[in-house]
Amino acid sequence: xxxxxxxxxxxxxxxxxxxxxxxxxxxxxxxxxxxxxxxxxxxxxxxxxxxxxxxxxxxxxxxxxxxxxxxxxxxxxxxxxxxxxxxxxxxxxxxxxxxxxxxxxxxxxxxxxxxxxxxxxxxxxxxxxxxxxxxxxx
Numbered sequence: 001x002x003x004x005x006x007x008x009x010x011x012x013x014x015x016x017x018x019x020x021x022x023x024x025x026x027x028x029x030x031x032x033x034x035x036x037x038x039x040x041x042x043x044x045x046x047x048x049x050x051x052x053x054x055x056x057x058x059x060x061x062x063x064x065x066x067x068x069x070x071x072x073x074x075x076x077x078x079x080x081x082x083x084x085x086x087x088x089x090x091x092x093x094x095x096x097x098x099x100x101x102x103x104x105x106x107x108x109x110x111x112x113x114x115x116x117x118x119x120x121x122x123x124x125x126x127x128x129x130x131x132x133x134x135x136x137x138x
Contacts, residue, residue, distance in 0.1 A: 019044065020055040024065050030076040030086070030095035068095065069122060086122070089129035098125060 060067035085098040
């Protein structure tokens with residue numbers, strides 16, 4: 001019947017969403033959608049790229065993962081939900097957490113001359129990671 005097929009679809013979508021969430025958590029770093037797709041595809045070769053992308057977006061909207069927008073690069077997905085800052089290696093493009101407390105009063109420093117209502121912000125620092133520094137020394 002169409003009802004049982006509908007429930008099967010809901011169940012399948014829930015499983016796919018859990019697969020994506022588990023992948024982001026298990027990879028335990030800032031991952032791109034393509035990296036999540038490649039990770040899941042090893043064990044579930046029939047999963048579609050669109051399914052992974054869609055579920056990453058849904059999970060970010062549900063605040064189960066954090067979407068980190070990277071200028072001139074692929075968005076990353078982060079398993080750490082609390083507000084924090086990131087640093088991107090300018091050589092290998094990997095993204096890391098910055099170990100510092102959130103600047104709580106940041107919003108009060110922002111002045112707008114264009115009538116824009118501020119909603120949120122991401123701060124991305126640039127640097128060179130340890131691995132790339134070590135490669136430069138060699």
